Amino acid sequence: MNNVHEDLTLTWTIGGFDLHFSFSVIFMTTIAALIVAIFSIVGARKLAMRPTGLQNFIEWVMDFSRYIITSNMAWEKGGKFIVLAYTLLFYIFVANMLGIPFELATETDHYVLWNSPTSDPVLTLTMAAFVIILTHIYGFRMRGAKEYFADYFRPSPILLPFKLIEEVSNFLTLGLRLFGNIFAKELVTVMIVTLAFAGTVGFVLAWIPLAPWLAFSIFLGALQAFIFAMLSMVYMAHKVESH
């Protein structure tokens, strides 16, 4: 069980560049996106004044996204980001949960078939890059070029290099935090499950660490989804609001 996280990759060469497509990431992101889409569409299809069941749940997620935005910026400015916050929160939560009940890998080659897609750094860093690029686009569009560039020199021009470093570090930490947490979660889960197949005693006793660890994994997945959405809105507020 050494190469647990080996990916089944398809390589496609275009003009000298190798494009690698990881099967598990493509497959699992599609499943996560489908789950989010189905829950959202079914939950919002028959809207009732007295919400029941799924509509209740979707409204609660929506309220939570609104809370994330309003704790960072004024609603007049941040209201348009509610769909972004909702999507990030819901999608990352579902993606983190997918790897908890079981994981699949082929027996001989250890190719991963089913896991949390957020345990792949390429996916999380891509999402972080898109969020950071979006904050710049909206900062530019909502406040104008002059205000946007003046922000790099406020309150003092000495801070310019620090602000540039901050942009790089925001991108790195936003993506790598999510990846690190979920990757560590999957690694420890797989290690405990490996322990269960080590012998009879291990098989009987493995649930003692496994049950609390899986419970903690659910907490961890929810917390990381919240932190990703919250920090995205924090960075958005830094760019969109005038200081």
Add this chain to the structure above:
Amino acid sequence: MAKGNGKRNLWRSSVLVSAILSSIVGSIVGGVLLGYWLDEQFDTMPLFVLIGLLMGIFAGFYGVVRAVKPFLGDDD
């Protein structure tokens, strides 16, 4: 950054802690990476890495100040 009062304090403080941690660690890593890239462009190996490291430390400090500022109370 989030305002200091309000409910759900465990979740908010976890966001604050991870914002502080990541601005310390991430700024140093980001500064060193930027310095490394500049060094490779200009072929001046240790110079910009060291400058980037120092600036990363200061940028991390600046990030921490920015993150905890709403919680200090004297900011409107």
